[in-house]
Amino acid sequence: MIKLLIADDEYLVIESIKFIIEKHVPDVQIVGTAASGREVIEKAFDLKPDVIFMDIRMPGINGIDAIRQIKNTHSDIIFVIITAYEYFNYAKDAVNLGVYEYLLKPINKQRLVETIQNISDILSVKREAIQREILLKEKIDKIIPHMEGQFVYSQLFNGRVIRGIEFYEEIFSMKLQHGYVMMAMVDDFESDIKEENLKNSLYQQSFYDFFSLELKNLYPCLIGPPLLDRIVAYMPVNQDIDAYEARNMSMDIATKLMERIHRNTKIRYKIGIGRIYDIEYFSKSCNEAYTAASVSESDGVTHFEDIVFHLEKVDTYPINKEKDLIDRLLTGNISEVLEVFEEIFWWLSTHYKDDIDKIKSKLLELLIMLKRAIPYEIEESSIAEQSYFTDILKIHQVNALKTSYMNYLKNVSSRIEDLRKRELSGLIAKSIKYINENYHRNISLDDAAKEVNMSYHYFSKFFKDSVGKNFVDYLTERRIEKSKEILKDGSVSIKEVCYKIGYSDPNYFSKIFKKITGITPTEYRANALSQEVIG
Structure with a gap:
């Protein structure tokens, strides 16, 4: 018609x-x-x-x-x-x-x-x-998710250089040459009750569905099939984008994603984000995302570069118990380190039984892995001394070998924790110095975060945990303290005081001053000058 x-x-x-x-x-x-x-x-x-x-x-x-x-x-x-x-x-x-x-x-x-x-x-x-086009589109829409899953799966486990990347870019309607990996990892859940495990599996599948749907609504990306306790997304980005800007953008996306997922599921999970690489180094970004998720708190987002130690070499190892051991060791969680080592040692003693030389050989291989994964500064502090190789070779009993290795791990973990505290202390000192030197300028949380090379999301939490108050409150108090010093000079007007400490609105300055001190700047000046006269 x-x-x-x-x-x-x-x-x-x-x-x-x-x-x-x-x-x-x-x-x-x-x-x-x-x-x-x-x-x-x-x-x-x-x-x-x-x-x-x-x-x-x-x-x-x-x-x-x-x-x-x-x-x-x-x-x-x-x-x-x-x-x-x-x-x-x-x-x-x-x-x-x-x-x-x-x-x-x-x-x-x-x-x-x-x-x-x-x-x-x-x-x-x-x-x-038009009808043919609609039918063709329906067929393509059914095929593309499978191709997408195969693309990500192939990069995860084969790591081959992609030939004909232009073909995939046309199929998925997005540039794929550069990007990063975002990984969601679901918390382990084990129950002796079969029904509880089944219910959790359903919750887990529901989570993966929401994750895929909401992430694609937020950002054009490729999402692989769920893998046991995790799901991987490849997030393409423009080659010219600033790395710091891209890092904050990725944190924004993940944060918004979590807000949306929380409305639909109660399962506990965490999100890790890797750095941007060419597509050939997909696995490098993927392993960084895994490391970031491993150290993240439940229901939290962590970017790999926000981890105090940048584990440049962890990504060369498979994701297994050995990698779990390395991850937990480098985050200073000694109780979890020993738990994972117990599992590794149980497997070695079970499979090699009384062949202590074979067990030693495997433990020495693990020791080499640990040495390679420990950041350079810690190697220089002689954590993994060469003499320990000789000590292991001298042990002839399985239990003594286990005890010795656990003591070694405790020593490594303790030294890493000491270094972490020193580095954190240095970073917070650098942040406070930046505020003290720049309070009179229009500085922001983002400016301070850049100064210590953190994303503003991570820096906000880091600053509050370290100082006991958020960035804005600390900056405000610093400005008010400085204004008190200047107000004692009667030749400087209230408006000039306002500008000298970084505010552009005298009325706003007076309001903040009174909120913190209980009196106006004019009243404070009058009190200060009268005390000088009396004195």
């Missing part, structure tokens, strides 16, 4: 066209008529016809201008011009606007019928093409 709108200011012309169509042309519905340019524009918007018969000369907006305006919003409508005159200039405009036919009044019945039939053929072909 073709929907037709007729626009002409002559009643008899409209009735003539209607009569011919109703008598000689089936499958055409005349959805409306219009007698002016403005009216046809409005009805085209409301009725959405397939075809419009348009008179050139109408009151107000002429037919050509009406076609031009309608084309701006409904480019697929077919236009047929009807007119009593052959206007050459109008004919040229009509051709430029893609008008299908140009009919002269009085309308010839045979010409009108042929025109409608030809338009019907055109619309049929167009509709068939």
